[in-house]
Amino acid sequence: MNRPSIYTRPQKPLTIPVRARREPEALAKIEAPEVITVDKVTECHVTPDDVARRMVEYLGPVGVYLTLEPSAGTGQLARALIASGHSPQELTLIERHTKLAASLYGIAPTINRCFLEYAGEVKGGAEFPRIIMNPPFRDVRKHIAAALSLLGQGGHDEPATLVALVPITFSHDDAEELEVLPNDTFSTAKVHTKIIRFRRG
Numbered sequence: 001m002n003r004p005s006i007y008t009r010p011q012k013p014l015t016i017p018v019r020a021r022r023e024p025e026a027l028a029k030i031e032a033p034e035v036i037t038v039d040k041v042t043e044c045h046v047t048p049d050d051v052a053r054r055m056v057e058y059l060g061p062v063g064v065y066l067t068l069e070p071s072a073g074t075g076q077l078a079r080a081l082i083a084s085g086h087s088p089q090e091l092t093l094i095e096r097h098t099k100l101a102a103s104l105y106g107i108a109p110t111i112n113r114c115f116l117e118y119a120g121e122v123k124g125g126a127e128f129p130r131i132i133m134n135p136p137f138r139d140v141r142k143h144i145a146a147a148l149s150l151l152g153q154g155g156h157d158e159p160a161t162l163v164a165l166v167p168i169t170f171s172h173d174d175a176e177e178l179e180v181l182p183n184d185t186f187s188t189a190k191v192h193t194k195i196i197r198f199r200r201g
Contacts, residue, residue: 045073045134045137045186046073046074046076046186047073047076047077047134047165048076048185049076049080051165051181051185051195052076052077052079052080053080053083053084054179054195055077055080055132055163055165055195056077056080056081056084056086056132056163057084058163058178058195058197059081059130059132059161059163060130060158060161061158062084062085062086063156063158064087064090065086065090065129065130065154065156065158066090066092066127066128066129066130066154067081067086067090067091067092067128067129067130067131067132068091068092068094068128068130068131068132068133068147068150069081069091069092069093069094069131069132069133070094070115070118070119070131070133070135070143070146070147071094071095071096071115071133071134071135071136071143072093072094072095072100072101072104072110073095073100073134074100074103075093075103075104075107075108076134077132077133077134078091078093078104078107078108079107081132082107082108088107088108088109089108089109091108091109092108092109092111092128093107093108093109093110093111094110094111094113094115094118095110095111095112096112096113096114096115098112115135115143115146115147116139116142116143116146119146119147119149119150120146122150123149123150126150127150127151127152127153127154128150128151128152128154128160129151129152129153129154129156129158129160129161130160130161130162131147131150131151131161131162131163131164132162132163132164133147133162133163133164133165134164134165135147135164135165135166137166137167137191140166140167140170141170144164144166144170144172147162147164148162148198151198151200152200153200153201158201159199159200159201160199160200160201161197161198161199161200162197162198162199163178163195163196163197164195164196164197164198165181165193165194165195166193166194166195166196167191167192167193167194168180168191168192168193168194169192170194170196172196172198174198175196175197175198176196176197176198176199177194177195177196178194178195178196178197179194179195180192180193180194181193181194181195
């Protein structure tokens, strides 16, 4: 008995039901957040937005003050200053890392130098009534001392003011401790930190 092969094509056309194609709905545009990557060797710990905003508030009221940001990093403090009403033309940013400095030029006047070298060169010839900083934690004492050497009233009646974010172990007789920050403020550094302020005049 001959059985038909199961592999034999039947003598009729094969048909497959096909649904009409419809154009897919357009996807909603998603704005990707800006990702800031920082080379580990820079010792740059990006200041969170809320911390930067409070540091600017501790600095004092908005006015025509020359303001210095040493070791400006990604410009978080400078952005907070500008957002609060400070003029970019009154800011001086110092950043030694070339790529980070290049990203700051569009924010405010920037000097691509080591801050310690810069401070040594301009001491006695430059004076800033406002200084705001998040210095490298390893050399925090040197950076605070250099910044204090440039702090002066510059002809203003208001006291010259320096606000800094430093390790909690940092101490200085003239520093006012404003707040201790949460332990998880910096995900890339296991350092407990605080905000301090100096005033002169």
